[in-house]
Amino acid sequence: MFSNGQWIFGILFAIVFAVIIFMAYKKDFKLHQKYYKGSVWILIAFVSFILMISAIKYIFV
Numbered sequence: 001m002f003s004n005g006q007w008i009f010g011i012l013f014a015i016v017f018a019v020i021i022f023m024a025y026k027k028d029f030k031l032h033q034k035y036y037k038g039s040v041w042i043l044i045a046f047v048s049f050i051l052m053i054s055a056i057k058y059i060f061v
Contacts, residue, residue, distance in 0.1 A: 002010075025032075
């Protein structure tokens with residue numbers, strides 16, 4: 001389905017992409033701590049809301 005060259009390109013692309021994303025996150029870590037302090041609670045509320053909707057669906061259906 002894929003040639004060897006395509007497999008090699010895909011693997012190298014994924015590795016380089018992950019390294020670049022990691023470096024960018026590491027560079028901006030202090031800014032994230034300053035400006036997004038408390039955003040974890042928003043994520044927890046969102047996930048809880050989705051789980052609550054799913055639970056209601058399975059309870060009443």
